[in-house]
Amino acid sequence: MTKTWNFGAGPAVMPKSVLIKAQKELVDYKGTGMSVMELSHRSKEFDDIINTAEANLRKLMNIPSNYKVLFLQGGATTQFSSVFLNLVGDDLSRPCDYMVSGGWSDKAAAEAKKLGANVNYVFNTKSEGFTRIPPKSEWKLSPNASYLYFCDNETVHGVEFQEVPEVNCPIVCDMSSNILSRPVDVSKFDLIMAGAQKNIGPAGLTIVIIKEDLIGTRLNPKVPCPILLNYKTHANNRSLYNTPPTFGIYMAGLVFEWLLSIGGVEAISAINSRKAQRLYSTINKFSNTYKAVVAEDCRSRMNVPFRVIDASGKPSKELEAEFLKGAVARHMVQLKGHRSVGGIRASIYNAMSEEGVEYLCRYMEEFARQKAKL
Incomplete structure (x- = not known):
């Protein structure tokens, strides 16, 4: 079988050992004679x-x-709605603070606004193309916000926070594309949410980590919260109020075991740092061919967007198409940037090996040298 290097942003690459174990247990899970997909969610x-x-x-x-x-x-x-409905509190006029650093935090703020939130934009870099996180001197925090919402790592635009904002209200963080990629102090957050399809497992599972004293205590009686969006429903029923994504939870469990087996988050963080440094250094070294689009102090270690540029230094769709064609020929797939921004994007999540990043960088070096000869 030909090795394919999957640089997709999600559904993303999975650890090979996890897939092999799941394959072995797919038809008969631990002697039950059934697949995990067939097990009752009420079973032992x-x-x-x-x-x-x-x-x-x-x-x-x-x-x-x-x-x-x-x-x-x-x-x-779905959590864009759940967060507002669960945390808005009694006073709908109180602002809900949103830091908009990319496409996903922009969508989250828009959803809250649609539901009736008094959204305050702490900052919004949309007009700049979502390429930076403004310094604290430019932030416009509310003195009495119901909560602060931010996306720790913007999957589309490749912007990643390097520290946790310090505020006097509950902090809500979307960690979908960088959870488990580096150590975090959970106690600094009040709610963490993450879609699984990047660093945890297959699409269909979402994990929410929430401080107990927020559960069911900040619902607004004037804004009905649907039963499946209410965190109290799930907390009171151990995530088993209705049929959960059983196979996704099983796969996530295997990924957690894999991470523990290689040394945990600290170990994978060191690997991720080396991968990101190798890729960004290649982009910088061949600056006549590639251009990083995000400010250096907030570049993501998980999603690396860049452009292929022409002799004048401008992004070239023709050269990018040629680059992508060559990548596919070398069995590197899903490197095309998000449809909203174009360009190239390499997602190098936990399960992407250093070997895979090295393979990509060598191709980038080869492509740049060929371009220089033209």
């Missing part, structure tokens, strides 16, 4: 799966005991 076997997955995630992230871990459906996009 699945109870063990979800409990072990939660225990291992708590170990990996050092999640404090006063936080609940919820395994949900609907992707992080």
Whole structure:
């Protein structure tokens, strides 16, 4: 079988050892004669799966005991609504602070606004193409916000926060594309959410880590919260109020085991730093061919967008098409940038090996040298 290097932003590459184990257990899970996909979510076997997955995630992230871990459906996009409905509080006139650093935080703010939130933009870099995180001197924080929302790593635009904002209100963070990629102090956040299809497992599972004292205490009686968007529903039922994404939880559990086996988040963080440094250094070295689009102080280690430029230094769609064609010929796929921004984007999540990044960088070097001869 030809090795394919998947640089897709999600659904993303999975650890090979995880896929092999899942393959072995697919038809008969631990002697049950059934696939995990056939197990009842009320069965002892699945109870063990979800409990072990939660225990291992708590170990990996050092999640404090006063936080609940919820395994949900609907992707992080559904959480745009859930966050507002669960955290707005009694006074709808109180602002909800949003830091808009990319496409996903922009969508989150728009969804909250549609539901009736008094959205305050702490900053919004849309007019600049989402290429930087403004300095704190430019932030416009509300003194009495219901909560602060930000996306730790913008998958489309490749902007990543390097520190947690310090504010006097609950902090909500979308970590969909960088969860488990580096150590974080969970106690600095009040709610963390993450779609699984990047660093955790297959699409269809969403993880929410929420401080217990926020659950069911800030609902607004004038804004009905649907039962499946209410965190209290899931917390009170151990994520089993209705049928959860059982196979996704099983796969996430295998990924957590894999991470623990290689040394945990600290170990993968060191690997991720080397991968990102290798790729960005290649972009910088061949600056007559490639151009990074994000300010250096907030470049993502997970999603690396860049442009292929012509002799005048401008992005060239023709050269980018040629670059992508050559990549596919070398079995590197899903390197095309998001449809909203174009260009090239290499997503180098936890499961993308250093070997894969090295293979990409060598191709980039080869392409740049060929271009220089033209």
